Amino acid sequence: MRTRRWWPSGPCWRCASHSSDEAPPGRHEAPMSHYSITTPIYYVNAEPHIGHTYTTIVADTLARYHRLAGDETFFLTGTDEHGDKIAEAAAAQGIEPRLFADRVSGIFQSTWETLDISFDRFIRTTDPEHVRAVQHILRVVHEKGDIDFREYEGLYCVGCERFLTERDMVEGLCRDHERAPEKRTESNYFFKMSRYFGALAEQLDAHPDWIRPERYRNEVVAMLREGSGLDDLCISRPKTRLDWGIELPFDADYVCYVWFDALINYLAGLGYPDGPHWEERWAGVEHLVAKDILKPHGVFWPCMLMAADLPLYRHLNVHGYWNVDDRKISKSLGNMISPLAMREQYSFDAFRYFLLRDMSFGLDSSFTEEALVTRINADLANNLGNLVSRTLNMTAKFCGAAVPAPGEPGPLEQTVQDAAGEAAREVDRRVRAMELHRALEAIFRLVDATNKYLDQRAPWKAAKQEGREAEVATTLYTCCQALRSIGLLLSPFVPEAAGAILERIGATGLEASARLPGDAASWDQLAAGTATTRGAALFPRIESPEADA
Structure with a gap:
């Protein structure tokens, strides 16, 4: 006897002949085209x-x-x-x-x-x-x-x-x-x-x-x-x-x-x-x-x-709900928060990042301008923006504003490469599970790992010492490759800023042809000699609203 089923999707969505109450095998595992x-x-x-x-x-x-x-x-x-x-x-x-x-x-x-x-x-x-x-x-x-x-x-x-x-x-x-x-x-x-x-x-x-x-x-x-x-x-x-x-x-x-x-x-x-x-x-x-x-x-x-x-x-x-100053948004309270006003004041990418990073999907969250500014300064200006600025300023200063040819990578370089692969895999896992805040955490662990690596290698010191030119080149090459992975992984979340990162390392439009997660995990994809540009601060630091009061 044929039994009517109402599967969420899959090949047997009309009259399924399965004898058990199980969904058709592989419904969740099959790749989604x-x-x-x-x-x-x-x-x-x-x-x-x-x-x-x-x-x-x-x-x-x-x-x-x-x-x-x-x-x-x-x-x-x-x-x-x-x-x-x-x-x-x-x-x-x-x-x-x-x-x-x-x-x-x-x-x-x-x-x-x-x-x-x-x-x-x-x-x-x-x-x-x-x-x-x-x-x-x-x-x-x-x-x-x-x-x-x-x-x-x-x-x-x-x-x-x-x-x-x-x-x-x-x-x-x-x-x-x-x-x-x-x-x-x-x-x-x-x-x-x-x-x-x-x-x-x-x-x-x-x-x-x-x-x-x-x-x-x-x-x-x-x-x-x-x-x-x-x-x-x-x-x-x-x-x-x-x-x-x-x-x-x-x-x-x-x-x-x-x-x-x-x-x-x-x-x-x-x-x-x-x-x-x-x-x-x-x-x-x-x-x-x-x-x-x-x-x-x-x-x-x-x-x-x-x-x-x-x-x-x-x-x-x-x-869940967004509460503004710990009160549910409503027209009568006048706490609706216009996205166009946020774009004008802080940039829409910054507002996007805050909303995606600060709400655990399914739970309520609170919006205050103080929290927004704190998140922009800590994550986007001091962390991500600083990595982009340091890498490209030193690439311009020590490598003629081009991706340098690297020397032999060591354990520290391998650590950054491994971090990029792990970030790509975890972002894919988290996005598919509707855990976008966790996906962003994974990307910023890669940002942290790259900043740590840059501090450990200290190319600004190595550049002053004769005979360490290859080490400087390898360090900045590794950072440029990491920025490529970071830009690709960030492109769905903060598309304008991610596009700017890729453009500055000579990978303009890469997000239009790349495939995630694989292309973000792949290494050595930026050719030596590719022109780079410094650009303005990706996310300028913002004074706290309280400071302006």
Whole structure:
């Protein structure tokens, strides 16, 4: 008897004939030729802030790394534009919802373009392709018998854009919005989501790393076990109350609930239902979200996919919150932190580095300008920047501004070469495990090892002693080779600075043709005689904000 399976990806994603509950052999071990990374589509009720920026930077770093690893990579981001909140915000400004959505969506897209975010598709839920994909899914699920029409009475939160249960409220107020819900009685269409809770629980049990880190997988397991207000999902709104949405294909008097609509962007953005590459792209899809939208992505979305007889995503990767001055970011507190302002003040690479280095993926983290400045000065200016400056200044002074021909390497040189190989391997391991802060730690161990080596060899002293010219050349050759490895490994994380390092050692554009991790581990790839340039300080030291006060 053939049994329906919903594997996250792999060759047997439709009707698997496996007799056990194991995933098909080699699913996790097989090399991934297609890699798709998605951010949530950002709701157009706020302009880009530190929370949006962190998610987008993580996705951009992953996309850049996988491109360098040789994977067919697709990076999807965009904006979510329907629903009560947008209609309310537009009405408050006296404009049509579409004009309101156009303005804010345009700000998101232009911001990411200004910051050189390497997305392949920016999707909007008002795009015709998205509307078509949503209506296609609705039609499929409706024809399957998984949507029915009911009357419902309950407490509705406009902020959440859904009916609440007692679990969702504290002292009569919505937990998330601290706002009293409205009592509403409506006739609506419901997705029979509860039909799929058993299959979802089996999926979570069979694939413990499907939602990661583990704490969030455990949260979804608990939601299913305890109920947590989970039941069938109301997926429509009557046009008499809200007409800003996608019309149901089987009832022109209703529009689609914003979450059911929004989640389908992940398929539409990859070309579903009839684009030429959507199945290959979807087979390697990784979702990246913040923990506040775990339930829609960890429960609603996989149930929707099962109902539509579609394969599940490869992984759901969930990160924590950024708190600003130890308070959760919010418009009312005015602590949103603009990425463009950070770029203007500190450079976007410095801001990228801080966000990626200071958040342990999955946990909350805190942002202060003092912490940012401390990290820039310690890691980027004093450590990395100092290594680049010392190496290239001495190469210019003692070797005619060219990579020198080395003498016979000794144990100290081998230590640096070994450190480069270990860094390349660990970065690859950490990136694939969604541990980007650990990947950066590995790169900076190579920076530390190279700085230590430079101090041990002290070429500025050796250059003053007759007969030690070969030792000086070998030392600076070794440092230039290490900078090549460091530049390649850093290129997904801080692309502008990494490009500057490679350019200064005569390897301009190497990141466009290199393959990670192998090319970062390889040695002796810079030819002797290659011209080098000193350049300005890679990351100038910054005075503490307190010092400026």
